[in-house]
Amino acid sequence: MSDIFREIEEEVRRERYAQLWKKYSDYVIAAIALVILAAAGFQLWRYYEHKAQLKASQEYTAAQSLLEANRAEQAATAFAKLADSAPGGYAVVARLQNADALKKSPFPDGRQGALDLVRKALYGVTSEPHGTAHGAATPLATVAGKTGTSQVIAQKVPGRKLAEEARDHAWFVGFAPVENPAIAVAVVVEHGGHGGSAAAPVAKKVIEAFMRNQEIMKNAGPETAQ
Numbered sequence: 328m329s330d331i332f333r334e335i336e337e338e339v340r341r342e343r344y345a346q347l348w349k350k351y352s353d354y355v356i357a358a359i360a361l362v363i364l365a366a367a368g369f370q371l372w373r374y375y376e377h378k379a380q381l382k383a384s385q386e387y388t389a390a391q392s393l394l395e396a397n398r399a400e401q402a403a404t405a406f407a408k409l410a411d412s413a414p415g416g417y418a419v420v421a422r423l424q425n426a427d428a429l430k431k432s433p434f435p436d437g438r439q440g441a442l443d444l445v446r447k448a449l450y451g452v453t454s455e456p457h458g459t460a461h462g463a464a465t466p467l468a469t470v471a472g473k474t475g476t477s478q479v480i481a482q483k484v485p486g487r488k489l490a491e492e493a494r495d496h497a498w499f500v501g502f503a504p505v506e507n508p509a510i511a512v513a514v515v516v517e518h519g520g521h522g523g524s525a526a527a528p529v530a531k532k533v534i535e536a537f538m539r540n541q542e543i544m545k546n547a548g549p550e551t552a553q
Contacts, residue, residue, distance in 0.1 A: 376414070379413075379414050380414060380417070383409060383412075383413040383414060383417040384417070386405065386408075386409050386413070387409060387413070387417060387420070387421060387424075389405065390402050390405035390406050390409060390421070390424065390428075391424070393405060394406075394424070394427070394428050394431070397431075399428045399429075399431040399432040400428075400432050402424075402428040403425055403428035403429050403432055406421045406422070406424045406425035406428055407421075407425050409421040410422045410425055410444075419448055419451060419452065422444050422445075422447060422448035422451070423444070423445065423448050425441075425444050426441035426442070426444040426445045426448070427441065429441040429444065446471055446505060449471035449472055449473060449501070449505075450469060450470070450471040450505050452471070452472060452473060452474070453470045453471060453472055453501065453527075454469070454470075459473075459474045459522070459523045460472050460473065460474045460499060460501070460522070460523055460527045461523070461527075462523055462524060462527035462528045462531060463499060463501060463527040463528070463530045463531045463534070464531070465503075465531050465534060465535050465538075467534070467535050467538040467539070468503040468504040468534060468538050469503060469504045469505040469506065470501055470502075470503045470504075470505070470530075470531070470534060471501055471502055471503070471505045472499055472500055472501020472502070472512075472527070472530065473499070473500055473501070474497075474498070474499050474521070474522030474523045474526065474527055475497075475498050475499075475522050476495040476496065476497055476498070476520070476521060476522055477495060477496040477497075477498060477515075478495055479492075479493055479494060479495055479496065479518070480493050491518050492518060493518075494518040494519070494520050495518070495519075495520055495521075496515055496516065496517050496518060496519060497515070497516040497519030497520055497521055497522045497524075497525035497526040498513070498514060498515045498516070498522050498526050499512070499513075499514045499522045499523075499526035499527045499529070499530045500512065500513045500514075501530055501534075503534045503537075503538070509537075509541065510533075510534060510537045510538075512530045512533050512534060514526040514527075514529045514530045514533070516529065
């Protein structure tokens with residue numbers, strides 16, 4: 328008798344599962360398809376990103392070889408192309424190397440072109456969302472600059488948190504406004520770690536205070552300024 332009840336219970340369970348599958352199968356299949364498409368899309372994106380980085384690396388090496396061979400004009404052209412098309416950090420470094428190539432080129436305007444490229448690269452460091460000095464960006468003025476760290480100790484253990492006195496110093500140097508510089512700033516935060524997160528925001532406050540003061544002096548008139 329117990330076997331009959333067990334068979335009936337099993338049959339009811341199968342019918343219930345069949346009803347659930349009939350009701351929700353389209354949603355389950357769609358969800359699985361979306362997961363597969365998302366995974367495939369991510370892998371495709373990683374493939375093209377790696378391919379773009381590999382291409383940029385090869386083009387950068389070729390341009391650097393031209394520069395080292397004293398073929399500054401060709402190197403400048405190669406770096407300029409790389410600066411416009413390369414992904415991420417390759418574009419920023421290519422702009423700086425382009426400036427060096429222009430400086431060494433025989434053209435009379437090479438030095439000014441180099442300076443313009445350096446300004447553009449330093450402005451990108453603060454203005455671009457993923458720039459290392461984006462923390463120095465302010466709506467009050469265009470800012471150009473560079474972040475950095477000064478090492479305190481040489482030996483570090485990955486994953487181990489350092490004591491405060493052993494952490495790297497953070498620094499930022501920059502100027503504003505980019506188009507007509509009126510202030511230059513250098514900030515060092517002892518044991519601050521990263522220049523972008525520790526020093527750049529301090530520089531932003533200094534620049535903003537200076538720009539507000541400039542606006543106050545401008546609106547106050549020449550008598551107050553004296």
